[in-house]
Amino acid sequence: MSWWQRLWQRRHLEEQLEREMRFHLDQHTADLAARGLEPEEARRQARLALGGPEQVKEECRDARGTRWLEDLAQDVRYGVRALRQRPGFAAVALSTLALGIGATTVMFTVVHSVLLKPLQYPQPDQLITLHEETKKPTEYGNRWAFAYPNFLDCRNQSRSLALLAAWRIGGGTVSAPGQAEYVDGFEVSSELFSVLGATFLTGRAFVPEEDRPGAAPVAVISHRLWQHHFGGSLGAVGMPLVFDGRTYTVVGVASDGLRLWGDAADIFTPIGQDTGPFMQNRKAHAGINVLARLRPGGTLAAEQAQLAVIGRRLAAQYPESNEDRSFIAESLRPDVGDVRNTLWLLLGAVSLVLLIACANVASLLLARAVSRERELALRVALGAGRGRLVRQGLTESGVLGLLGGALGVLLAAIGIRPFVAFWPGSLPRAEEVSLDGQVLLFAMAASLVSGLLFGLAPALRAPVHQLEQALRAGARTVGGSARRLHGAFVVSEIALAVVLLVSAGMLGRTLLRLSSLDPGVNVRNVLVTRVALSPATLANNSRIRAAWQEVLDRARGVPGVQSIAMVDTVPMREGINELGFWTAPALPAAGQMPLALATSVTPDYLNAMGLPLREGRFFDEQDRLGSELVVVIDEVMAQHAFGGREAVGKRLWIPAMAPGPVRVVGVVGHVRHWGLAGDDQAQVRDQVYYPFAQLPDSLLRRWSELMSVAVRTSVAPFGVVEPLRREVRGAAGDQVLYQVRTMEQLASASLGRQRFLLLLFGIFAGLALLLACIGIYGVLAYLNSRRVPEIGVRMALGATAPDVIRLVLRQSLGLTLAGISAGGVGAFGAGRLLERLVTGVRAAEPSTYAVMILVLAVAALCASYLPARRASRIDPMKALRQE
Amino acid sequence: MAAKSDLPQGTLDLLILKVAALGPVHGYAIAQRLQQVSRDVVQVPQGSLYPALHRLEYRGLLAADWKETETGREAKFYRLTRKGKAQLETEAASWQRLTEAVGLILKMSEGGVE
Numbered sequence: 002m003s004w005w006q007r008l009w010q011r012r013h014l015e016e017q018l019e020r021e022m023r024f025h026l027d028q029h030t031a032d033l034a035a036r037g038l039e040p041e042e043a044r045r046q047a048r049l050a051l052g053g054p055e056q057v058k059e060e061c062r063d064a065r066g067t068r069w070l071e072d073l074a075q076d077v078r079y080g081v082r083a084l085r086q087r088p089g090f091a092a093v094a095l096s097t098l099a100l101g102i103g104a105t106t107v108m109f110t111v112v113h114s115v116l117l118k119p120l121q122y123p124q125p126d127q128l129i130t131l132h133e134e135t136k137k138p139t140e141y142g143n144r145w146a147f148a149y150p151n152f153l154d155c156r157n158q159s160r161s162l163a164l165l166a167a168w169r170i171g172g173g174t175v176s177a178p179g180q181a182e183y184v185d186g187f188e189v190s191s192e193l194f195s196v197l198g199a200t201f202l203t204g205r206a207f208v209p210e211e212d213r214p215g216a217a218p219v220a221v222i223s224h225r226l227w228q229h230h231f232g233g234s235l236g237a238v239g240m241p242l243v244f245d246g247r248t249y250t251v252v253g254v255a256s257d258g259l260r261l262w263g264d265a266a267d268i269f270t271p272i273g274q275d276t277g278p279f280m281q282n283r284k285a286h287a288g289i290n291v292l293a294r295l296r297p298g299g300t301l302a303a304e305q306a307q308l309a310v311i312g313r314r315l316a317a318q319y320p321e322s323n324e325d326r327s328f329i330a331e332s333l334r335p336d337v338g339d340v341r342n343t344l345w346l347l348l349g350a351v352s353l354v355l356l357i358a359c360a361n362v363a364s365l366l367l368a369r370a371v372s373r374e375r376e377l378a379l380r381v382a383l384g385a386g387r388g389r390l391v392r393q394g395l396t397e398s399g400v401l402g403l404l405g406g407a408l409g410v411l412l413a414a415i416g417i418r419p420f421v422a423f424w425p426g427s428l429p430r431a432e433e434v435s436l437d438g439q440v441l442l443f444a445m446a447a448s449l450v451s452g453l454l455f456g457l458a459p460a461l462r463a464p465v466h467q468l469e470q471a472l473r474a475g476a477r478t479v480g481g482s483a484r485r486l487h488g489a490f491v492v493s494e495i496a497l498a499v500v501l502l503v504s505a506g507m508l509g510r511t512l513l514r515l516s517s518l519d520p521g522v523n524v525r526n527v528l529v530t531r532v533a534l535s536p537a538t539l540a541n542n543s544r545i546r547a548a549w550q551e552v553l554d555r556a557r558g559v560p561g562v563q564s565i566a567m568v569d570t571v572p573m574r575e576g577i578n579e580l581g582f583w584t585a586p587a588l589p590a591a592g593q594m595p596l597a598l599a600t601s602v603t604p605d606y607l608n609a610m611g612l613p614l615r616e617g618r619f620f621d622e623q624d625r626l627g628s629e630l631v632v633v634i635d636e637v638m639a640q641h642a643f644g645g646r647e648a649v650g651k652r653l654w655i656p657a658m659a660p661g662p663v664r665v666v667g668v669v670g671h672v673r674h675w676g677l678a679g680d681d682q683a684q685v686r687d688q689v690y691y692p693f694a695q696l697p698d699s700l701l702r703r704w705s706e707l708m709s710v711a712v713r714t715s716v717a718p719f720g721v722v723e724p725l726r727r728e729v730r731g732a733a734g735d736q737v738l739y740q741v742r743t744m745e746q747l748a749s750a751s752l753g754r755q756r757f758l759l760l761l762f763g764i765f766a767g768l769a770l771l772l773a774c775i776g777i778y779g780v781l782a783y784l785n786s787r788r789v790p791e792i793g794v795r796m797a798l799g800a801t802a803p804d805v806i807r808l809v810l811r812q813s814l815g816l817t818l819a820g821i822s823a824g825g826v827g828a829f830g831a832g833r834l835l836e837r838l839v840t841g842v843r844a845a846e847p848s849t850y851a852v853m854i855l856v857l858a859v860a861a862l863c864a865s866y867l868p869a870r871r872a873s874r875i876d877p878m879k880a881l882r883q884e
Numbered sequence: 885m886a887a888k889s890d891l892p893q894g895t896l897d898l899l900i901l902k903v904a905a906l907g908p909v910h911g912y913a914i915a916q917r918l919q920q921v922s923r924d925v926v927q928v929p930q931g932s933l934y935p936a937l938h939r940l941e942y943r944g945l946l947a948a949d950w951k952e953t954e955t956g957r958e959a960k961f962y963r964l965t966r967k968g969k970a971q972l973e974t975e976a977a978s979w980q981r982l983t984e985a986v987g988l989i990l991k992m993s994e995g996g997v998e
Contacts, residue, residue, distance in 0.1 A: 052931030
C-alpha cells in the first residue's frame with residue numbers, strides 16, 4: 002500500500018485499528034477471567050498490560066508514514082483559522098503581498114514571453130538564420146544581407162541539410178477590390194511557408210514554379226486584408242487583386258499571427274518574380290533575409306561546414322563579387338532590440354518592492370510571534386518539539402504567502418493587458434504575452450519563497466530554552482533579539498525604498514532635462530506622412546518627377562497648409578541613410594571615412610520644419626539635374642569637417658552620392674535626428690542635406706517608395722489630413738497617405754522609454770515609501786505597546802510627554818538613518834546601472850539624493866509621530882498597575 | 885520471578901517474524917507466544933507490539949487478513965510474505981553471528997589473555 006493510499010483510506014484504517022485493539026483487550030480479559038479474576042479486575046489488568054490503547058494507536062498511526070501530511074493539513078487549517086481570527090492583520094498582510102507578488106508576476110510574464118519563451122513557430126530549435134560575412138569590415142561592419150543569386154546557390158547546394166527560404170520587406174498600394182490603401186508586404190520564396198510551418202485559413206502556399214521570373218503573378222494575403230477587401234469570403238481564392246498596379250491572383254489566406262522578425266504583413270508575393278535591377282546582382286543589391294529549417298538529422302554545425310564549402314566555391318567562381326565572402330548560419334533568436342534592458346531593469350525594481358513587502362509582513366508576523374511566545378512555551382512544555390513548532394510557523398506563513406500569491410496572480414491577470422498596451426512604442430512579441438503555466442509556477446515559487454523569507458525569522462523564535470522565564474514573563478516584555486530583528490526589518494525596508502526613490506528621482510531629472518532640449522526643428526504644427534505614388538507613374542522617371550511636383554502643388558492649395566516639402570528620412574522616425582564623406586579628392590580606405598546622415602529634401606523643407614539657417618542659403622528651384630550639385634550641412638558637420646572655418650563655398654566628396662565633388666552652399670542648425678534622448682550618444686551626428694531634384698535617375702524609383710511629405714500648417718495638423726488625402730489621391734484614385742504623424746508625436750515618442758520607466762519607477766518608489774512608512778508605524782506601535790510599563794515608570798519618575806515623544810522619535814530616527822546610509826550605497830549602484838542602460842541618464846547630482854532622502858526621512862518621522870504621541874499619553878498609574 | 889530484561893534494539897521485529905513464520909497468527913496470540921517462548925525472561929511490552937506489527941505490514945514483510953478465530957470472533961491475522969521470509973533468514977543469520985561473537989568476547993575476558 003503506498004503512502005497516499007494509506008492517507009486516502011485513513012478512516013478505514015482507523016476502524017481496523019480500533020477493532021484490533023478491542024479484540025486484543027477482550028481476548029486478554031477473557032484469558033485472565035478464565036484464570037479466576039473478577040471481570041472488572043481482568044479488564045483493568047489487560048488495559049495495564051497493553052499500556053493505554055490511545056498511546057498504542059498513536060504509535061501505530063506514526064508507523065503509517067503519513068504523519069507529516071496529516072500534520073501539514075492540520076497546520077494549514079490552523080493557519081487559516083489564525084488568519085480569520087485577526088482580519089485586520091490578514092487584510093494588511095494579504096494586500097501587501099498581493100501587490101508585491103502581482104506586480105512581480107506582471108513583470109515576469111512580460112520578461113518570460115518576450116525574452117525567454119521560444120519563438121512561436123513549430124519546432125523553433127530547428128530554425129536558423131543565414132548571413133553573408135566579409136573578411137574585412139567596412140564602416141558598416143562585416144555582416145551583410147544576402148544577394149539573391151547567392152541565396153539561390155546556397156539553397157540548391159545545401160538541400161540535404163536544411164530547407165532555405167528568402168524574404169524581403171516589400172509593401173505597396175492595394176487599389177482593387179475596395180478602397181485603395183497602402184499595406185505592408187513581404188516578398189518571399191516558395192519555401193518560406195513550410196520553413197515557418199505556417200498554416201492557411203484557405204488556399205495554399207506558393208509552388209516553386211510560381212517563384213520564378215515571368216510566372217503568373219500570385220499572392221497570399223493576410224486575414225486582415227481578406228476581411229477588408231474580400232469581406233472574408235471563401236471565394237477570395239482565385240480572385241484578382243491589384244497590388245502596385247499589377248493584377249495578382251489570390252492563392253491563399255494565411256492564418257492570423259504569421260510574423261517575420263516580429264513584423265506582420267498583409268500581402269506575400271513570390272520573390273522569384275521580382276525582376277528589379279538589383280535582384281540578379283551579386284555585388285550591388287538590395288539585400289534579402291535568409292531563414293532556414295534544419296532537416297531531421299541536419300545540425301547547425303554541419304550546415305555551417307556546408308556553407309563554408311559553398312562560400313569557397315562561389316568565391317572561386319565569382320571572384321569579382323564573392324572574394325573573401327563567406328556565409329554563416331546561427332540559431333534564430335527573437336529580435337527584441339533594447340527592450341531586454343528595460344525589462345530586466347523593471348523586473349529588478351519590482352523585486353525590490355516585493356522584498357519590502359516581505360520585510361513588512363515579516364515584522365507583522367514577528368510582532369505576532371512575540372506576543373504568542375507564552376502560547377508556544379506552553380506547547381513546548383507539553384511536549385511539542387522545536388522542529389514541529391518551526392514547521393508550524395513556516396506552514397502558517399506559507400499559507401499566507403500562497404493566499405497573497407493567489408490574489409497577486411488575480412491582480413496580474415487583470416493588469417497584464419493594460420500594462421502591455423501602455424508600453425511605449427510597440428513591445429516586441431506583445432501578442433505572445435500571456436499568463437501561462439510557467440508564469441503560474443513562477444508566481445507560486447515567488448509566493449512560497451516570500452512566505453519562507455518573512456516566516457523564517459518569526460518561526461525560529463519558537464522558544465526552547467528558559468521556558469519557565471518565557472512562561473512567566475509572557476507577552477509583557479520584548480527581549481533584545483526581537484527588538485534587533487524588528488529594527489533590521491525597518492532598516493532594510495528604508496534602504497530598499499531609498500534605492501527606488503533615488504532611481505525614480507534620477508529618471509525624473511533626466512526626463513525634465515531631455516524634454517527641455519531643443520529638437521532642432523520647430524515641432525509645433527508639423528504633419529509628416531508618407532505618400533505612395535500611383536503605381537502607374539512609377540514606370541518612368543519623368544512621370545515620377547511630375548507626379549511629385551503635382552502632389553506638392555495640389556497640397557499647397559489645401560486650406561491650412563503653410564508650406565510643404567518632401568523628405569526621405571524624417572527626424573526622430575526610423576529611416577536613415579548614412580554616407581561616407583571627405584573634404585579632399587584623395588579618399589581614405591574603406592572604413593576610414595567619417596559618416597554623415599544624408600537627407601534628400603525639396604527647397605521648402607527649411608520652412609516646413611523651421612530649421613534655423615546659420616550661413617549661406619538653402620536650396621531653391623535652380624538646384625536641379627544638370628546644375629552644380631549642392632549640399633547644405635548642419636553646424637555639427639561644419640565644425641567636424643571644416644573645423645569652424647567658413648564652410649559655405651567649400652567642396653565635399655561623397656562617393657555614394659556623386660563621383661565628383663559637391664558644393665556646400667549653406668549651414669543649418671543641428672537636428673536631433675536620433676530623438677531627444679538618443680542624439681547626444683549617437684555615433685553619427687553629422688547631417689548633410691541634398692536636393693531631391695538632383696537625385697540621379699537611377700535612384701529615383703527606389704527613393705519614391707520612401708518619400709514623406711512634411712507639412713507646416715496654420716491649423717491643428719490632423720485637421721488637414723482628410724482634405725490632403727482627397728487632394729493628392731490622383732487621377733486613378735490610388736495615391737495614398739500612410740504613417741501619418743505629427744512632429745510633436747515623434748518628439749514625444751522619442752522620450753517614450755524614459756517616460757515609461759519614470760512612471761513605473763515612480764509608482765514603485767511611491768509604493769516602497771508607503772510600505773516602509775506602514776512598516777515603521779507598525780513596528781514602533783508594537784514596540785511601544787510592549788514598553789508601556791517602562792514608559793510608565795519613566796513618567797512616574799518625572800519624564801514629560803515631550804520627553805517620551807523625543808524618546809520614540811530618536812529610536813525611529815536611528816533606524817531611518819541606518820536605513821538611509823545602507824540604501825545610499827545601493828542607490829549609487831542602481832544609479833550606475835541606470836546610466837548604462839537608459840539613454841540620456843546622467844550620474845545623479847547630490848541634490849537628487851538630498852531631495853529623495855529628505856522625502857523619505859520626513860515620511861518616516863511622520864509615520865513614527867503617531868505611535869510616539871500615543872506613547873506620550875500613557876497614564877503612568879495604569880501602566881504600572883498593568884505590571 | 886527473575887528480573888526481566890529489556891529487549892535489545894531491533895530484536896522485536898525478528899521475534900515477530902519468527903512467530904509469524906509458523907503460520908497465520910493474530911496480535912494477541914503473538915504476544916502470548918512470545919511470552920511463553922521466552923519463558924517470562926524477556927519483557928515484551930504489549931504496547932510496542934502493535935506499532936511493530938503495523939510497521940512490518942507497511943514494509944511488506946507481513947501481510948494481514950481478517951479471519952475468524954476458533955472462538956468465532958473476527959481478528960486480524962498476520963502471515964509472513966516472501967519478502968518477510970527472506971528478511972527473517974538474513975536477520976536470523978546475522979543475529980546468530982552476533983551472539984557467537986559476543987559469546988567469544990565474553991569467554992575471552994573470563995579466561996584472561998591466552
